[in-house]
Amino acid sequence: MIEVVQGNGPLVLGFPHTGTYVPPEIAARLNATGRTLADTDWHVERLYDGLVGDVTTVRTPVHRYVIDVNRAPDGESLYPGQNTTGLIPLTNFDGDPIWHEKETPDAAEVEARRVAYHAPYHAALTTEMERVRARHGFAVLYDCHSIRSRIPYLFDGVLPDLNIGTNGGATCAPGIETSVQDACAASGYTTVTNGRFKGGWTTRHYGRPDEGLHAIQMELAQSTYLAAEVPPWTYDDARATRLRATLRAILDTLSDWRP
Template identity: 80%
Template sequence: MIEVMQGDGPLVLGLPHTGTYVPPEIETRLNETGRALADTDWHIERLYDGLVAGVTTVRTRAHRYVIDVNRAPDDETLYPGQNTTGLVPLTDFDGLPIWQDGEEPDAAEVEARRAAYHGPYHAALAAELERVRAQHGFAILYDCHSIRSRIPFLFEGTLPDLNIGTNGGSTCAPGIADAVRDPCEASGYSTVTDGRFKGGWTTRHYGRPGEGLHAIQMELAQSTYLATEAPSWTYDDARAERLRSTLRPIFDTLSDWRP
């Protein structure tokens, strides 16, 4: 369920929301909205594939409706007062229920899923960050995400193309934030740092620059690389290649970065 590809560089990619696997016993309890899996980070693993040599990747195949590995294990919200979804979501990003009536998971089931899916993902991610830090003296976690550009339930208006999260600069060295932000701002894509998305639990949990662990989140508007932000969520090669031409030098810089 957890896929790890080890590289010899300092960069580790987290892929928490690309998986589409839902165990049959869980899938039968989802309603039609839930079974659509609309909140997947569609094709992100393809978008980032091969951008730089030596990168390590950690990916879960489980869908976020099984459990969201980018949420706090105790389900504490990261955005108080704002609409969001939980450790095991009850609604989709449009605020619509995803479970059949009476089939919502209870606390015991949530805990079982946390142990079966959330824990192993973070055990693998933590192990790779420690391995990389031991080799280089530091590690950089780049947490890869995407989302539809218009979701009124979660945010007003249209999301910027490139949304960088550092939790107010606390999760990585300034040079790492600059290495991501500056090329994005020069790219022609609309860009914001610590806007609606300041970094999820993964970025905030692992980002400890004083200990040589740096973390940064990139939330991409899916309009930057998909033909349409609706089924069948088709990958657009031309759009994706333009975006990859922006991401590639960022990864080159991060791979060469030294404290």
């Protein structure tokens, strides 16, 4: 079920939250709020499509409400003390319950979903990172995300347009972080590094620069490419075209980076 496209370059793109597939037996247990799938990273795979050649991509079609592949498999919080959503979210990003009463997954079901959906995604991502590193001596994972720019439950005010996450610089070589920062700074968009989003479990798990494995997360504010951050989550061609130019510059820089 995991969708993999292999390239021969050093860059790997991860797409953990673009999927909208929910198995029917799980969908039946979601309440009306949950069934809207509002927390999808809408159209992110379209934004990045064709921007750089010879790139490897790894994507799960399964929605994050089934299980969030960008969370630690043991359920440990990425942001202790802050509002967030877990391995299997119980609420949406606004803090509203997404399951029918008494339909919250128990521990046994969490483990079953981890085995069925979380583990295969990371097995595929691990395989591709190792394949790329074997070819080049290093691999760069760029984890692709987007989120609404205003979510009071998760953060105050308005999110910057481009949010770079490297877990405080721990997940990649300094030159990778700097090159992405420079491309963002030249774009005209607002940007921050290691602000509210410092990199999810994927970035933190795979980012081991001492082993030649580098990882960086990009969290895009959806206002940069959607007509509006409400259903039906319409892709705005003009906004997206401008954003894609910046994303192309970022990916070109990462593809050309060498240790």
